[in-house]
Amino acid sequence: MLEPILLSLKVALAAVIVDFFVGIVIARTMARKEFPGKNAMESLIILPMVLPPTVLGYGLLILLGKRGPVGNFLLETFDFQLIFTWWAAVIASAVVSFPLMYQSAKAAFAGVDVTLEQAARTLGAREMRIFLTVTLPLAWPGILAGLVLCFARALGEFGATLMVAGNIPGKTQTIPLAIYFAVESGDTDGARNLVLVITLLSFATVFWLNWWSRNKLQAWKKGGGCRAESEHQ
Template sequence: MMVEDVLIPILLSLKIVLVATACVFVGGVFLARLLLTQNFFGKEVIESLLLLPMVLPPTVTGFGLLVLFGKHGPLGVLTRFLFGGQVLFTWGAAVIAAAIVAFPLMYQSARAAFEKVDARQEQAARTLGAGELRVFFTITLPQAWPGILSGLVLAFTRAYGEFGATLMVAGNIPGKTQTVPMAIYFAVESGNYRVAVPLVAATALISLGAILWLKIWLKRKFWCYTERKMG
């Protein structure tokens, strides 16, 4: 076993997942807040489309992305016009696939968190003259943050484990688009367990570490809140 066979997929996966998670965080929080506070025709359809990747098989999602970003697809034509090349079978395509499949978890968690925010405190701040941005960053976001953070961790772990959609749009190019799940699959398929085992162990540790960190943080947050209430 070469160290590079294990290290390169892990580093590439972390790079892809961190970029995808950042995009999912911004988009998920923004759309969750927007769709929660605004009512317009077709809102339910938009929300259903945002959640669709959560219930579709990843290969179906990947095929949809393949059509959209293909040579004659609308987004493929647009990216070729803007950037002079195709997104498919690049690490950018892996980012898009990971972000799409992880987005519903971020969106659902953020929306549920915003629904629990005390609207009376928000209204009181507006009555005292605070603008919408100030209300959001000083009242809404702090109250919703535990739920948003939970969604962020879930989105991170989901994006890290993405396989089907990524394989469809990014392929399995070592050092370029070969993420950890694909490296594990093809290592097992070829009988190379000396590569598969450490990759599986690293994936389990990374995911477990993210979940444990979240639970510890939420527990500390709860006790700090309890102490303030009792004090």
């Protein structure tokens, strides 16, 4: 029972890390830049949220499979088979949960006052320093909220994961897969225990996020930085 839990946590965490880096680059660009085809691109990014995970799984299979462009390249160049490994589960989870990260991060970046970045520019800061010391810290609450939602969604990913990573116990069998196959094989006790674990984990994650956004986030916005109530106004 422990194996699927640890694997799920590992996969969800790795997916969150992937989503974090890809997410901040894309969200930041989309929040500040105007270019032709932006609407279409935006729709494409949000699409994984509304499509059935099996559709995404199918798409990933075509892309990452042995005969797919990416899968074939990895196999030929590095002799590495991506499909049916836990890396494939990470990619599936990352793709499915990406819109959650993207939407939170984009709103967070859009909420950062452009004047602050301009002020930093007149103070001699380079763009990278401005991003790391002004934009990112100010957008951080929204980005963190996105990451937490991402984590919860990645933890529960089933359809796309099954299609690209399969159900290999100890290798790609995450909690949702283990539950499904436990029920299939009549192991209701095992299924129930895992259901309890993932429900508690997801509840704790979302509960923390709600608590945090109600208490800490408000204080952050009001006081500036991590300070609570303003003392002097």
